[in-house]
Amino acid sequence: xxxxxxxxxxxxxxxxxxxxxxxxxxxxxxxxxxxxxxxxxxxxxxxxxxxxxxxxxxxxxxxxxxxxxxxxxxxxxxxxxxxxxxxxxxxxxxxxxxxxxxxxxxxxxxxxxxxxxxxxxxxxxxxxxxxxxxxxxxxxxxxxxxxxxxxxxxxxxxxxxxxxxxxxxxxx
Amino acid sequence: xxxxxxxxxxxxxxxxxxxxxxxxxxxxxxxxxxxxxxxxxxxxxxxxxxxxxxxxxxxxxxxxxxxxxxxxxxxxxxxxxxxxxxxxxxxxxxxxxxxxxxxxxxxxxxxxxxxxxxxxxxxxxxxxxxxxxxxxxxxxxxxxxxxxxxxxxxxxxxxxxxxxxxxxxxxxxxxxxxxxxxxxxxxxxxxxxxxxxxxxxxxxxxxxxxxxxxxxxxxxxxxxxxxxxxxxxxxxxxxxxxxxxxxxxxxxxxxxxxxxxxxxxxxxxxxxxxxxxxxxxxxxxxxxxxxxxxxxxxxxxxxxxxxxxxxxxxxxxxxxxxxxxxxxxxxxxxxxxxxxxxxxxxxxxxxxxxxxxxxxxxxxxxxxxxxxxxxxxxxxxxxxxxxxxxxxxxxxxxxxxxxxxxxxxxxxxxxxxxxxxxxxxxxxxxxxxxxxxxxxxxxxxxxxxxxxxxxxxxxxxxxxxxxxxxxxxxxxxxxxxxxxxxxxxxxxxxxxxxxxxxxxxxxxxxxxxxxxxxxxxxxxxxxxxxxxxxxxxxxxxxxxxxx
Numbered sequence: 001x002x003x004x005x006x007x008x009x010x011x012x013x014x015x016x017x018x019x020x021x022x023x024x025x026x027x028x029x030x031x032x033x034x035x036x037x038x039x040x041x042x043x044x045x046x047x048x049x050x051x052x053x054x055x056x057x058x059x060x061x062x063x064x065x066x067x068x069x070x071x072x073x074x075x076x077x078x079x080x081x082x083x084x085x086x087x088x089x090x091x092x093x094x095x096x097x098x099x100x101x102x103x104x105x106x107x108x109x110x111x112x113x114x115x116x117x118x119x120x121x122x123x124x125x126x127x128x129x130x131x132x133x134x135x136x137x138x139x140x141x142x143x144x145x146x147x148x149x150x151x152x153x154x155x156x157x158x159x160x161x162x163x164x165x166x167x168x169x170x171x172x
Numbered sequence: 173x174x175x176x177x178x179x180x181x182x183x184x185x186x187x188x189x190x191x192x193x194x195x196x197x198x199x200x201x202x203x204x205x206x207x208x209x210x211x212x213x214x215x216x217x218x219x220x221x222x223x224x225x226x227x228x229x230x231x232x233x234x235x236x237x238x239x240x241x242x243x244x245x246x247x248x249x250x251x252x253x254x255x256x257x258x259x260x261x262x263x264x265x266x267x268x269x270x271x272x273x274x275x276x277x278x279x280x281x282x283x284x285x286x287x288x289x290x291x292x293x294x295x296x297x298x299x300x301x302x303x304x305x306x307x308x309x310x311x312x313x314x315x316x317x318x319x320x321x322x323x324x325x326x327x328x329x330x331x332x333x334x335x336x337x338x339x340x341x342x343x344x345x346x347x348x349x350x351x352x353x354x355x356x357x358x359x360x361x362x363x364x365x366x367x368x369x370x371x372x373x374x375x376x377x378x379x380x381x382x383x384x385x386x387x388x389x390x391x392x393x394x395x396x397x398x399x400x401x402x403x404x405x406x407x408x409x410x411x412x413x414x415x416x417x418x419x420x421x422x423x424x425x426x427x428x429x430x431x432x433x434x435x436x437x438x439x440x441x442x443x444x445x446x447x448x449x450x451x452x453x454x455x456x457x458x459x460x461x462x463x464x465x466x467x468x469x470x471x472x473x474x475x476x477x478x479x480x481x482x483x484x485x486x487x488x489x490x491x492x493x494x495x496x497x498x499x500x501x502x503x504x505x506x507x508x509x510x511x512x513x514x515x516x517x518x519x520x521x522x523x524x525x526x527x528x529x530x531x532x533x534x535x536x537x538x539x540x541x542x543x544x545x546x547x548x549x550x551x552x553x554x555x556x557x558x559x560x561x562x563x564x565x566x567x568x569x570x571x572x573x574x575x576x577x578x579x580x581x582x583x584x585x586x587x588x589x590x591x592x593x594x595x596x597x598x599x600x601x602x603x604x605x606x607x608x609x610x611x612x613x614x615x616x617x618x619x620x621x622x623x624x625x626x627x628x629x630x631x632x633x634x635x636x637x638x639x640x641x642x643x644x645x646x647x648x649x650x651x652x653x654x655x656x657x658x659x660x661x662x663x664x665x666x667x668x669x670x671x672x673x674x675x676x677x678x679x680x681x682x683x684x685x686x687x688x689x690x691x692x693x694x695x696x697x698x699x700x701x702x703x704x705x706x707x708x709x710x711x712x713x714x715x716x717x718x719x
Contacts, residue, residue, distance in 0.1 A: 004424070004425065004670070004671055007482070008425065008428060008478075011474070011475075011478040012475065012478075015471055015474035015475060015478070016471060018470075018474070019467040019468070019470040019471060019474075019528075020467075022467065022528060022532065023463070023464060023467050026463065026532045026533050026534060026535065027460065027533075029534055030456075030460075030533055030534050035534040035537070036456060036534070037449045037450060037456060037459060037533055037534060037536070037537060038449075038450055038451060038452045039452070039454070039455050039456040039459075040452070040453055040454060040455045041452055041453075043453070043708060043709065043711050044711065045711045046711060046713050047711075047713070047714075076716070076718050097452075098385075100302070100713065100716055101300070101302055101303045101385070101713075101716050101718060102300045102303065102385055102389070104450070104541055104610075106540075106541065106542065106608060106610060107608070108607060108608020108609075108622060109607075109608055111537045111538075113450055113537045113538070113540050113541070114450045114451075114452065115389075115448070115450050115451045115452065115541075116452075117385045117386050117389070117451060117452055117453060118302065118385045118711070118713045119384065119385055119386060119453075119710075119711035119712070119713065120385075120386055120451075120452040120453035121452060122452035123452070135620035135622070137608070137610050137620055138610070139540075139541040139542065139610035139611065139613070140300075140541060140612075141229065141295075141296050141298075141612045141613075142303070142718060143229070143303075143718025143719050144227050144229055144294075144718065144719040146229065146612075146613060146614075147228075147613045147614040147615070147617060147618045147619075148618075148619060150618075150619065150620040
């Protein structure tokens, strides 16, 4: 074998192994550690959100013991609701959609980072361990006042769990 | 049928026109870019710029469209056919088509630029219905895309003529890479073309009342990712076919370079969902499939790294370079064209590493749509591509005009200041992104700023200012080159190869087979996902103008 060919192989094989190893790592963390990305969660008519089961009354819902859903609507240039509170330690699922154009939502330093596309339901689940406040920020360009579109999430002290049977709206 | 003029220099003027348009666009993008950087640092120039630039987002739209779409496309449509013709030793097959294509693209550019400058198309450079720009913007950009297809067609016709007279020969490397680039782009641009023709143009002209937001995003990103390879591959062509010669050596392996470009043809397009990892409505399985294809593209990039660095090392050792890494310092750093491109390569290393993070399904959750992303692509398109194109222009403009470069010293300062400015700018943007600062936002004025952002934001302005000064040095040098009197005769620095073309497998030349394989990969990656999307009950939105 020519010397050049050996050099080529000595580079090419690790060049294949490196991306392959990274792929495995990503898939293992997705399914092993449960770090998932938004997926298909169903659709909703953006022109009739008032009639939809999920988005007729946006707010914080307790859906199980220590489990909450924040059902929210993004519209140019605000979130509804714009202020929410959840207890520390609870499993919180953001369930959102857009009423007009494409928006997005990110909560810095958490895994909540998803697009809000009119017609599509987006979900992301997170647990806040410490009491405090977090901004939720629109991170897709949505017009001239895009940078003013945000909301405030407050994480309160953990509460004794009052959940009984059915889901209930706790805010606003 | 023979061409009336067989002189390969017959259309140098056409190349010059394409390059001139591209540099005017780059200048417009540089001015608006400076304003964005300063805004992040707390200096708001938009109140002063009111008569022309109505808002941060108006300026940002101009910056993105001029730099990422116009500068790149026009430079590529000038430079790549130029190099292709020199490599084959024959002019483009159809001169009328070539000039007609240029003017078609200029008409398209003007059609898009008028609403863009008039604040009627402040949608940034992404096309996400139901946000809709003025129809002129979409029709104009569509004409520019059609122009790129005609450039590719002319190259294909030229190749057919060459092939008839050179049966059984290997295509010269630069011509091979040029063909692969335009074949890849033609396949990759179909998504954007479909979005334009079936969604954006009908909706913006009022022919249809509603659009599907998710389908629009899917079609956009079908083109939106491989378009970065359309920008990058011409820079690679220079790194492979020319830079080894400029460094005083030869290309390490010609066959490996061909395989690299073939892999780009196969794997560039079925990757778009990695820009939509955070999108609802697309199943996670489809996203994983596209992630695998995206990682596959990493392989030809690593091959490029090896082949180009090996060529540089051999070149340096020929001239007395020593040591495990010290040889890198012994390269001819006094040549501004080479220096620009070496610095572009250096910057591409962190650019590539960041790209792997973006392509990783769940790691992307940390960085998606944050300032990290513009931080990333200013390393790739903003430096690996742009600084390479600048480096190319340091020999190409003298070649085309017959004038010597006005100042090598200024050109060297320009290259290094771009490198330094970009390190500062991009580092700040990456850090802001990791701290959750959103991209494409007027970060100097947001009501939700986190306290830890404030220490980093000024560096966006400092880096941006250095980059702007660097661009002024660049434009000044180019204009002075064209205007001054000192003449020069410049040759295209084609490199020979240590391991030459004759060692490459003949199968690499079977374009029909490889393009078919590329199409099959696209059908595998997009077919099921598109069928699912189209079969769902649609929930359509009316169009909106929001600026």
